[in-house]
Amino acid sequence: MKKWVPYIILLILFIFLFTGNLDAQCSQCKLMAEQAGEHLDDSILDKKNGNNINSAILYIMVAPYLLMGVLALVFRKRIKTYFVDRKKASTPEN
Numbered sequence: 001m002k003k004w005v006p007y008i009i010l011l012i013l014f015i016f017l018f019t020g021n022l023d024a025q026c027s028q029c030k031l032m033a034e035q036a037g038e039h040l041d042d043s044i045l046d047k048k049n050g051n052n053i054n055s056a057i058l059y060i061m062v063a064p065y066l067l068m069g070v071l072a073l074v075f076r077k078r079i080k081t082y083f084v085d086r087k088k089a090s091t092p093e094n
Contacts (some may be wrong), residue, residue, distance in 0.1 A: 072079070
């Protein structure tokens with residue numbers, strides 16, 4: 001398990017480094033951004049407001065994955081023993 005930790009950390013860093021180019025927009029967020037920008041001049045917005053919304057959506061999207069990862073790390077021994085016990089119970093004994 002310890003030999004996989006550097007690879008997992010490298011993968012996570014690699015994913016976070018290249019998320020800046022992604023544009024994630026749900027229909028409600030896009031609609032709200034368009035409505036908020038209708039009454040403002042382009043010089044005020046400087047066409048960066050949409051990028052801030054995209055970044056916020058990406059950060060919100062990451063939270064559930066981080067939570068599940070932390071829970072998996074905390075309860076990994078219990079999860080492992082659960083599946084080992086389940087496998088022993090399902091195999092017929094001769």
